[in-house]
Amino acid sequence: MSETPAPEDLALTPDHVKAVLRRVKDPELNLNIVDLGLIYDVRVDGAKVAVDMTLTSPGCPSGPEIMTEAEQQVRAMPGVADAAINLVWTPFWSPDRIEPRVRAYLGF
Numbered sequence: 279m280s281e282t283p284a285p286e287d288l289a290l291t292p293d294h295v296k297a298v299l300r301r302v303k304d305p306e307l308n309l310n311i312v313d314l315g316l317i318y319d320v321r322v323d324g325a326k327v328a329v330d331m332t333l334t335s336p337g338c339p340s341g342p343e344i345m346t347e348a349e350q351q352v353r354a355m356p357g358v359a360d361a362a363i364n365l366v367w368t369p370f371w372s373p374d375r376i377e378p379r380v381r382a383y384l385g386f
Contacts, residue, residue: 290357292320295327298355302347305340311348315375318366325359327352332371341365 299317300310311317311331319330329352333341345363352361373386 290322290325290327290355292322295320295322295329295352295355298351299329299348301351302344304334304344309380311344313377313380315377316344316371325357326362327355327358327360328362328364330364330366332366334371336367 296312296317299320300312302311303309304311304314304316307314314334316331316333317329318332319328321328329348331345331348333344338344345365349361349363352358352363373381373384376384376386
């Protein structure tokens with residue numbers, strides 16, 4: 279017989295959301311958007327999730343695809359009733375936002 283998880287074990291957290299967002303890759307770089315530093319903030323309010331993210335540049339041709347996939351991944355999470363992906367440009371993205379181990383791998 280399996281044990282039913284306690285309600286607090288099922289609670290959504292920003293870390294859970296970031297883990298799911300690691301599935302979303304920039305198709306040009308083939309790296310996930312969390313390690314690339316494109317995720318600026320994740321807010322969870324009960325079953326509502328809001329993500330502030332950016333793109334590598336305002337003219338990023340993959341922007342709509344990346345944002346749509348991010349929203350789909352978050353909405354598919356158990357316990358999520360609503361998800362908003364907000365595109366922000368402040369602060370402007372730079373390679374300094376890339377996860378250090380990934381930056382080293384890329385030669386930055």
